[in-house]
Amino acid sequence: MHAEIIAIGTELTTGAKLDTNSQWLSLELQAQGIPVHYHVTVADDLDANLNVFRSAVERSDIVLISGGLGPTLDDLTRDVLARLTDTRLVLHEPSLAIIRGMFARRNREMPPRNVVQAMFPIGAEPIPNRRGTAPGIYMEIPRAGRSPCRLAAMPGVPSEMQVMFQDDVLPRITPAQAAGLVIRNARVNCFGLGESAAEQLLGDVTARGRDPEVGITVHEATITLRIVASAASVAAALEKIAQTKKTIYERMGEYAFGEEGDELEHVVVRMLQEQSQTLAIAESATGGLLAHRVTSVAGHELCFRGGLVAVDEAAANARLGQSGIAPSGTAHERACLLAEACRRHFGADWALSVGQRSRNTDTENASEAPVVLLSLAGPDGARAVELNVAGDPAIVKSRVAKSALNLLRLKLLKSQISESK
Ligand code: AMP
Ligand code: MG
Numbered sequence: 001m002h003a004e005i006i007a008i009g010t011e012l013t014t015g016a017k018l019d020t021n022s023q024w025l026s027l028e029l030q031a032q033g034i035p036v037h038y039h040v041t042v043a044d045d046l047d048a049n050l051n052v053f054r055s056a057v058e059r060s061d062i063v064l065i066s067g068g069l070g071p072t073l074d075d076l077t078r079d080v081l082a083r084l085t086d087t088r089l090v091l092h093e094p095s096l097a098i099i100r101g102m103f104a105r106r107n108r109e110m111p112p113r114n115v116v117q118a119m120f121p122i123g124a125e126p127i128p129n130r131r132g133t134a135p136g137i138y139m140e141i142p143r144a145g146r147s148p149c150r151l152a153a154m155p156g157v158p159s160e161m162q163v164m165f166q167d168d169v170l171p172r173i174t175p176a177q178a179a180g181l182v183i184r185n186a187r188v189n190c191f192g193l194g195e196s197a198a199e200q201l202l203g204d205v206t207a208r209g210r211d212p213e214v215g216i217t218v219h220e221a222t223i224t225l226r227i228v229a230s231a232a233s234v235a236a237a238l239e240k241i242a243q244t245k246k247t248i249y250e251r252m253g254e255y256a257f258g259e260e261g262d263e264l265e266h267v268v269v270r271m272l273q274e275q276s277q278t279l280a281i282a283e284s285a286t287g288g289l290l291a292h293r294v295t296s297v298a299g300h301e302l303c304f305r306g307g308l309v310a311v312d313e314a315a316a317n318a319r320l321g322q323s324g325i326a327p328s329g330t331a332h333e334r335a336c337l338l339a340e341a342c343r344r345h346f347g348a349d350w351a352l353s354v355g356q357r358s359r360n361t362d363t364e365n366a367s368e369a370p371v372v373l374l375s376l377a378g379p380d381g382a383r384a385v386e387l388n389v390a391g392d393p394a395i396v397k398s399r400v401a402k403s404a405l406n407l408l409r410l411k412l413l414k415s416q417i418s419e420s421k
Contacts, residue, residue, distance in 0.1 A: 001175065003029050004038040004060035006052060008067035008077060009156060013043040021066040021161055028165065031185045032174050033213055033228040034062065044074040046083075053084050057141050057149045062173050064165075067156035069134040071113045077153050078137060082121040085141060089119040095126045095135050102133055127152065127168045131160040138172060176230040183230045184237040188248050189262055190223040190255040191406050198223050201251050205244070212240045214248070220398040222263075223255075254413060257406070264405040265293040271412040272303035272350075275419075279408070280346030281307035282316045282338060284356040285372045285389070290401040305346040312356045313338055320345045331355075331373055335384040339377035350411075351377045352404045357389060357396075374404050376411060 005025050011017040022039045029036050038060060042052045049068070056063045068077035082089050096118035103110040117134045120126055127136030134155045140148040152169045154161045176183050190198060195218050199206055202225075206214050212229035227244050231237040249256055258267050272279055283290045291307035294300050310316035313334060320341040329337075335355055343351035355373035369390035375382055387403050389396050 001061045002035045002037045003062035003064060003173075004040065004056045005036060006056060006063065006065045007039070007041045007156075008044065008049065008065065009041075010043040010045075010074070012041050012067075021156065021158055024158065024162065025064050025066070025165065028170070029062075029064075030215065030226065031228065032170070032183055033176065033230065034174070044068060044076060046076050046080060049076055049080040050083055053080055057084070057143070057151065061147065061149060063149060063151040064169070065151070065153040066161050069117065069136070069153060069155045071111070071117055071134075078116070078119060078121065081124065081137060081139065081151075081153065085121055085123065085139065087122040090122055091115070092118050092120050092126050095120075098128075098135070099133050127154070127164055129155060129160055130163050130167065132157060134160075136164050136168070138169070181230045181232060182234050182237050183228065184234065184241055185229075186227045186241045186245065187260050188225045188227070188245060188252070188256055189258045190225065190252050191221065191257055191264060191402060192255050193223070195223060198252070198255070201255075202248070203251065205247055205251065212237075212244055214244060220395045221402055254410060257409060263293070264402050264409060265297050268405050268409050268412070269294065269297040269300050269303060271409065271416065273299060275412060275415065277349040277412070278303050278305045278347075280305045280342050280348035280351045281353075282310065282320065282342040282351065283307065283354040283404075284310055284312055284316065286354045286397050286401045286404070289397050290352065290354060290404055293401055293405065305348040308342065316353070317341065331358075332375075332384040332386075335373040335375040336377065336382035339375035339382045339384075343377040349379060350408060352408055353377075354400060354404055372400050374400070374407055376404075376407050378411065 005022045007019040007022050009017070012019045019041055026036045040052050040056065042048050065077060068075045078089060096115060099114055099118055100110050114133060120137060121139070123139065125138040127138050129135050132155055136155065137153040139151045141151055142148050150173050152172065154164050154169065195216065199216065204210065206216055212227050215226045217224050217226065225248055227241050229237040229240040231240055257264060279294065281291050288309045294304050308316060308319055310319060316338055322341045335353060339351045339353040342353055353375045357370050357372055359370060369388050372387045372389050373384050374387055375384040385407065387400060389400060
């Protein structure tokens, strides 16, 4: 069983507005364990809509539509559904009464055009709209030799669509809920390896049809494992999740850094606080993003001593009172000196330095991919690592900032472990 999501609106296909409804619906369906095979965006055009609806009903078991339910002439969804099922629109009096009531409560007269919002194709079921005027439309469309296609058309306004989906659409489309099962989700977040390497480590954990199912997604180098468990009771679903989490932690080891909405900075600030340690930052390639991430975490004041954004290493050294520093030594050694100077300057236990983007000059082939040098200085000296920053420039800053945080996380993890021994 799989779903298709259709977003309707010329404002979407012209690029004037971004289709956020499809993303939201997809995440919701994923949380229910329902795979989504298609996203389609279509303009306010009758023929185009009819084409899109026809193929959706043919190829997908669940079709979720948003947009085109308004009272204006460019809102065509209900007409398209009537044509699709070879019927006509009929007035649903109870819906009309509700719409009239909404206008009355706002002390406004209902424009005649709004009557159309109470018209439904024969055989369709109105779905209440708890946030606005336009009711949704639910239909089960018969398909020869197969189960019917379950189709729900919802308003385009995101807040209306979301409430309608959760309250009235989800119960109609979720097989687990229909079968009286409960569904629970969990996420485990990992960093420091690629998606294929993660899949290799995880082995059969991400296999299709596994119970509970585990999906893998990547966002700006963070790998998220989503567990979706269904069971007869909440306790049984949570037990399934706990077992799967245990397997994930065993296989991912220290690549796994947190759960649910945890980002690396949350974990790092938490660890610094637990160990009563402080941090300072000197950054070039990340332009302040590293400090921004750390200072976005509640309670960072207790462990963040300050930071410096500079165009390059020399400027950073000058600002830290190290202008006399000899430009000798390897790039790694210079990066370590910078991190140590930053640590001293701010009087912190730890300092992270992020160099500027540069060609790798320490190797013979100077035309290699650009690199950034990260350095971590702490009570037991400094260490620099080279990060290859080839790839999508749009996410390079984020990846570099995360890599720096991860360097510190791994170090703090080691001191945590040796302390508890
Ligand atoms: P409609 O139901 O088509 O009249 O849309 C009502 C409002 O919701 C308009 O302001 C649209 O721009 C907005 N809207 C419609 N579809 C989407 C979508 N897929 N994502 C975000 N906003 C949308
Ligand atoms: Mg519209």
